[in-house]
Amino acid sequence: MQEKYMVIDSLEGINSEIEKFGNMIPQTENKELKQTLKEMRNKCEMSQEQLAQIATAKNYYVPAAQASEQEIQSVKSIFQ
Numbered sequence: 404m405q406e407k408y409m410v411i412d413s414l415e416g417i418n419s420e421i422e423k424f425g426n427m428i429p430q431t432e433n434k435e436l437k438q439t440l441k442e443m444r445n446k447c448e449m450s451q452e453q454l455a456q457i458a459t460a461k462n463y464y465v466p467a468a469q470a471s472e473q474e475i476q477s478v479k480s481i482f483q
Contacts, residue, residue: 417450
């Protein structure tokens with residue numbers, strides 16, 4: 404398998420795990436478990452960021468375009 408596809412597959416797997424943690428955390432009432440899940444999610448997020456940087460540097464991955472200031476303000480206004 405080519406390196407590019409292995410990196411992309413790894414990114415998709417990490418993203419899936421982050422999503423799973425995001426679903427599990429609010430569903431538990433056990434504070435210790437909740438904290439452990441948050442720590443695991445944070446580690447996954449750090450791995451995802453590092454892998455995304457490598458993938459971007461090798462042109463395996465093209466991140467979304469930066470949002471304009473107007474787009475940012477529009478989203479902020481929705482939540483205020």
